[in-house]
Amino acid sequence: MTVGFVSIIGAGPGDPDLWTVRAARRIAEADVVFYDALTDAAGLVGRTSARCFSVGKRAGERGVCQQTIHELLIRTARRGKHVVRLKSGDPFVFGRGAEESIALAAAGIPFEVIPGVSTAIGAPALAGIPVTHRGVASGLLVVSGHRPEILRGVLSGVRPGRLTVVVLMGIARRRDVVASLVECGWALETPTAIVTAAATTAQEVWTGRLDTLISAECGLLPGVIVVGDVVGVREIVGRFAGQTAATVGVRHGGS
């Protein structure tokens, strides 16, 4: 029996420029790509001759269910194909990459996992927010805002202070996110940011305080919430975010 292979790949926040070299190589070589809603489908054009299928869903939408995705991966690999499963950020950070790995292992399909730049650190970095700036934050807590009761349980286990909290899937649940943080001792004036559509041309950054997070205008694009004093560092570092050697006029090899 021919057995194919599955590469579970993290695509990073958006721009294919942030794919790892290994990810780009596997995508180029693949026969079939199944990609998520938050990966940049346009970025696949010209980078692979694989057949590409969207299997993603955005928050609140109906999409292909997880069990069907497992079956698609297994069935396609069993036809001897090299399958790429492309996910936003890192596959193992709130990405269901583990569920897919477990399903493949149970089916006896060989696979690999290629890490990607998680939006939990990539989105703040692109906005000029260093999540563990020395002397300001000595820890990072990455949580999902999707289920408020779980969020509260996680937050109640840590003391507010020299810690940065990054909330994924929390934009639509900002009221609950703020309530949970305040209940767990976070001050209303804690510096807070939202980075939406990071690494895309639509990237936007809002900064304020925890108590103004609820009223922040940030649209419907996917975004991360960053809570902690490191947000203040953006005043210095953020001024340079988005620049490249080319945009400031540096000529490579120049003297």
Ligand SMILES: C[S@@+](CC[C@H](N)C(=O)[O-])C[C@H]1O[C@@H](n2cnc3c(N)ncnc32)[C@H](O)[C@@H]1O
């Ligand atoms: C299902 S989680 C996937 C997380 C992903 N595995 C990671 O490591 O970043 C989806 C959440 O990732 C965040 N996200 C994804 N793409 C983003 C982007 N380009 N900019 C900001 N946040 C993004 C949002 O919080 C979104 O609700």
